[in-house]
Structure formats: C-alpha cells, structure tokens
Amino acid sequence: MLILSCTALIFMGALSPPQDPEQRTPRALMIFIDGFVPAAIASTDTPTLDRLMQKGAWSLRARAESTTISGSGWSTFHTGVHWDKHGIPDNNFATPKTDKYPSILKLLKQKQPDAVTACAQSWKPIQKFLVAPAEPSHSGFYDYYQFNKDYFDERSCDDLCVTYLQPLLGREPLDLTIMMFGELDGVGHLDGNRHYHAGDPDYQRMLHMVDTRLGRLIASIESRPSYASEDWLIAITADHAGSQRGGHGRNIPEHREMPMILSGGTLVPGEIWPPPSAVDLVPTVLSHLGIKPDPAWGLDGRTLATSATKKPITAIGINLIYNGGGEEDRPFNGFVGQPDASIAGWEDPGWMSLIAYGAEGFLPVFNYPNASVGRGFFAANDTKNGARMEQTIDLTPIKDAFIQGCNFKLSALLGNRGPDGDSLRVHLTFLNDREERLETAELQTLTKGQRRGATCMRYAQALGLVPPDAVSVRVTVETPRRGGTHGGFADNIVLILQN
Known part of the structure; x- marks a missing residue:
C-alpha cells in the first residue's frame, strides 16, 4: 500500500548516502519472496516495499519461468539462466545441472575469491544443489517443513532466517547476501489455495510480516559503522505469483507476472520497460558489484535500469513494432523439454x-x-x-x-x-x-x-x-x-x- 509511515521515511531515507557511489564499496542484498502476487503491494500495508519502489527501479509484470513452480523459480533466481540450462523444471530436482550453472554466490567468488557472502533460506534442495556447493561465508538453513503448521506463530523459518542475517548485516563486510522468504506461498496455499489473492486478509497479513522483516534487514544495514562509505543495492523478486483456488503452476499471466524491485546503486529509478525477466536479476547484481559476467557462464539475462526505460517513440518512417524479431530474449531449442518464452514488449498470455x-x-x-x-x-x-x-x-x-x-x-x-x-x-x-x-x-x-x-x-x-x-x-x-x-x-x- 503506497502510504508511508514516518518510521519508514526515516530509515529508508538513509538508503542513499550522499557520498559519490563510485567512491563507495558496492554491496548487495538479494531478496526472494515465494508466491508474490504483485497486486498485493497496493492492497497491503507494505511501507518498506513502497519506499523501495518509490526510490528504485521496478516492475509489477516481471516474467517468471513458464512452469511457475518453486523448483524452477528458486533455481533461476540463483543461477540467472532458464530451466533448460539449470535442469530444474519442477520440484523434483531429478537432473540438476547446477555444477555447470551454479548460484551467483559461486559466480561472485570465481571473480572475487575473497568476497564475503551469506545466505539464509529454508528449502533443502536449494541448500543441497545451490547454496552448499557455493560455500558461502555464512549460511543459515531452517527447514520450512519443521515450521509450517502455523505460519503466524512464533516458530517461523522466515523469521529465523532474518534473525540469523541481522547481526551479520550489521557488522560483517558482506559483499553479497541472499534472503529467501518462503511462508507467503504457504499461506496462499492454505484451504485449497483459497488465500492466494491480493485481497485475502491472511495473505495480506503475511505479506505485511514479510515487509516488516525486510525492514529489519535494512535497518541492520543502515546501522553499519561503514554504511556511509558503502553503496548497497537491494534487489527483490519472486518465483511466481498465484491465483485463488488455482494456486500456481500454469503458464498464464496471473501465475507468471511477478514483482521485481531494485533500489540503490546507480540504477535509474522508475518503471522498467519492457518488463524484465527472472534471469535479469543475476547480471544486474553482478554488474553492481563490479563483475562483468564471463561469457562461459552462459547467463540468459540483461543488466537492468542502466538508463531510463519507456515504450519506444512513435514516429513516421520507423518500425513501430518493438521486438518484432524476438531478439530481446534467448530462443529455445524447440518445444519438448524446453521453457515457453515470455516475449519482451508483447502482451503474451501464454504459449x-x-x-x-x-x-x-x-x-x-x-x-x-x-x-x-x-x-x-x-x-x-x-x-x-x-x-x-x-x-x-x-x-x-x-x-x-x-x-x-x-x-x-x-x-x-x-x-x-x-x-x-x-x-x-x-x-x-x-x-x-x-x-x-x-x-x-x-x-x-x-x-x-x-x-x-x-x-x-x-x-x-x-x-x-x-x-x-x-x-x-x-x-x-x-x-x-x-x-x-x-x-x-x-x-x-x-x-x-x-x-
């Protein structure tokens, strides 16, 4: 909900220290929110997200993987490639290729071996195939299935992850930190997916809790003694959205269009056009950290918000169709065993x-x-x-x-x-x-x-x-x-x- 509290204005105002960004040390916090319905930002009290959007670059129509399921979405968030490369189209993790397409945590250390990294999350397959092989400097894991009987009680895997990261963000020289929220999706699925809706009170309640926990992480960053000499990028996205009764898992806009919010650094603020893809987050964060992606990594995305974006101008004598050749995205090797592209710049409801x-x-x-x-x-x-x-x-x-x-x-x-x-x-x-x-x-x-x-x-x-x-x-x-x-x-x- 785009109404800012006084406390939000106070702490978020510090996200842009006055020192020249080129003279500050770049650092990044990547936030993942499972099952994030974009319309819920407007319908829910979310002062932290609101302020990040107002100061940052954003889209409420970012394009998730066509499978709109957590296995592929969580993996794409880490790797910056589509699921035909990382090999995880579903939640089975039967044939992962994360040795060839590892987490951004590992990519960063390939270029900067002394980089200090941290991750806190709650899903075992992600820990096994992506986080653990990257050997982060700090790793907090709290098994989602040990805490999912009541998402609103004090035993929360999301809250434990945030509590783990808070002191690290307040004192350690972290170059890259990843926090993955999982409980919003769990609330959406309750009672046969009845709560998977931006207007649902329980869904709003959990999103407000996520927003508050995100605020705690940012407050820890702002408390750092070295904060004034640092340039922090906060990067937020999801694996999919969802719909009431339907949950998620279909290749439709209600499941595929999700938020992406970038705040900090030298990014140009405003709505990102065309709507970005899930694979764009990794190269954007690496660019902020001063890393030029190695072509051997095979990343699929592009660096976002380096300049102002809007729909192309309309003029006589030029092609008025944007992306009429499909060159904004990587093409796939057929249909079978391949993702379905979401075509940049087009209204593409599926297939x-x-x-x-x-x-x-x-x-x-x-x-x-x-x-x-x-x-x-x-x-x-x-x-x-x-x-x-x-x-x-x-x-x-x-x-x-x-x-x-x-x-x-x-x-x-x-x-x-x-x-x-x-x-x-x-x-x-x-x-x-x-x-x-x-x-x-x-x-x-x-x-x-x-x-x-x-x-x-x-x-x-x-x-x-x-x-x-x-x-x-x-x-x-x-x-x-x-x-x-x-x-x-x-x-x-x-x-x-x-x-």
Whole structure:
C-alpha cells in the first residue's frame, strides 16, 4: 500500500548516502519472496516495499519461468539462466545441472575469491544443489517443513532466517547476501489455495510480516559503522505469483507476472520497460558489484535500469513494432523439454514462444529474401487452445500526419514446418478514441498445399491507408484453435507509416 509511515521515511531515507557511489564499496542484498502476487503491494500495508519502489527501479509484470513452480523459480533466481540450462523444471530436482550453472554466490567468488557472502533460506534442495556447493561465508538453513503448521506463530523459518542475517548485516563486510522468504506461498496455499489473492486478509497479513522483516534487514544495514562509505543495492523478486483456488503452476499471466524491485546503486529509478525477466536479476547484481559476467557462464539475462526505460517513440518512417524479431530474449531449442518464452514488449498470455534457428526439426540457419534473420523466430507452442501475442501502439504523437494522408506497410516473414497444416496470422487493427475498429490488414502463412509440404518461410506484406481518426494500432500474432503440433512461424514483423 503506497502510504508511508514516518518510521519508514526515516530509515529508508538513509538508503542513499550522499557520498559519490563510485567512491563507495558496492554491496548487495538479494531478496526472494515465494508466491508474490504483485497486486498485493497496493492492497497491503507494505511501507518498506513502497519506499523501495518509490526510490528504485521496478516492475509489477516481471516474467517468471513458464512452469511457475518453486523448483524452477528458486533455481533461476540463483543461477540467472532458464530451466533448460539449470535442469530444474519442477520440484523434483531429478537432473540438476547446477555444477555447470551454479548460484551467483559461486559466480561472485570465481571473480572475487575473497568476497564475503551469506545466505539464509529454508528449502533443502536449494541448500543441497545451490547454496552448499557455493560455500558461502555464512549460511543459515531452517527447514520450512519443521515450521509450517502455523505460519503466524512464533516458530517461523522466515523469521529465523532474518534473525540469523541481522547481526551479520550489521557488522560483517558482506559483499553479497541472499534472503529467501518462503511462508507467503504457504499461506496462499492454505484451504485449497483459497488465500492466494491480493485481497485475502491472511495473505495480506503475511505479506505485511514479510515487509516488516525486510525492514529489519535494512535497518541492520543502515546501522553499519561503514554504511556511509558503502553503496548497497537491494534487489527483490519472486518465483511466481498465484491465483485463488488455482494456486500456481500454469503458464498464464496471473501465475507468471511477478514483482521485481531494485533500489540503490546507480540504477535509474522508475518503471522498467519492457518488463524484465527472472534471469535479469543475476547480471544486474553482478554488474553492481563490479563483475562483468564471463561469457562461459552462459547467463540468459540483461543488466537492468542502466538508463531510463519507456515504450519506444512513435514516429513516421520507423518500425513501430518493438521486438518484432524476438531478439530481446534467448530462443529455445524447440518445444519438448524446453521453457515457453515470455516475449519482451508483447502482451503474451501464454504459449507464443521463441525457437532458435537450427533447432532440430525446425528451420535451418540462413538468410531469407528481403530480410536477414537473428537468433530465433516466433512459434506457437499450443495450438489446441490457440496462442496469441499482441502490442498496441499509441499513434497520437503523429496524428497530425494523418491529415495529409498516411500509408502503412505491414510485413513479416511467415512459415511452417513440412507436414504441419496449422497456420499463423499477423493481424493489424487501427482503433479510434472509442476503441472502435477502423481499418484492418492481415498476413497469413501459406497452406501446406501452397508450400508443397516444404519447411520454409516467405516474405509477406500488406499495404493500405491509415484512417485519419486513428489514435492507436494493435498488432496481433495468433494461431487458430485447431490442434496439431504448432501453428506456424513468424519473424521480422515490421509496421511502418509513411506520408
């Protein structure tokens, strides 16, 4: 809830010491909150989180792993790679690859062997496969399942973790500290997931407790004798969100969109756009600590909040579609045993994914007529229910150009795999200020007969006039609900307006 108490203003005000950040020692506190529903920040008394957001860079639509389950989410938080790399798509930990993709605790020590690290958390598999192999300088483990009979009593694994870290944060020269909260998810799951909702009193009560405990950690940091000469980054995210009755575990926005909050350092404050991915936290924290990621680590994310972010400008003569080639994210090696991408900059409610050129059984690597391709292409991962993504572009900054008459050109590379008969279309709709449909245009994949059964892509385009009363344009990439393996491919989607 964005209402600040006086105490919150006092202690959080100290998060930005006046000394030049470049002259201060960088340190970081990474906070993990299991099952964090983003809307609950507004509905709950959370003065600590509120102040961090007001001073920091943030998103309430950060993209979790497609499995939206703790095993994959906790592991991605530590490793900075998607689950096809770290090998933990679920809670079984059957084939972990954390020897090749270890925790950030270990990555830091590879570059800075004398770094002082600490971690406190409550889940045995994470301790076994990620924390213990990293050999942190300080490690507090309190088994979640020894404390989950009553989440609100004094026997709390989360509280014990915080109590363990408080004196360390107050006195030790910690370079990187990780605290993982687990009990909010537990409360959400109570009574058949009845409490997994931002408006639920028990969920709000537990989130308030998490916020208070986070405040205790920050108060310990501020009490450090050396605090004025240090530059602290507080980095917060989750493994998934959740929904009432449904819990979590589905590849839907209610489960996949989660908070990410970064406060401190030289980060540019404000909402992060496009919404970041779970894999972005590790490279961002490493960058703050002065570490340039080793390419051999294979990290999947990008460093966040190094400059102001907002939706791209709208102008005549440029491509108005953001990330029309899918180059903002790493593509995957097919569908089976692979994550489903959440496409940066697009409204992607689920199952529109990114596939790498050269993936077995898909498209080979080569350049196509009229366009050169990047690492991957868009493909539908679920045609039984249909797959869709879209983005809406505000045209009001260039509306005066429509008075003189304005043309549009929509183009894309479209294709499909040899024997598959499913299709994909790119649909354009101009809208007026009442959200009424005006002009439309559409590009569609060739049929199996037109392709003669070949696996291929073709360049397609549509031309037309922009309606003079258009104030926005919506571009949708979708597949019909027909069943089959997938619904076709798309790449290099471009929309240009010209006088």
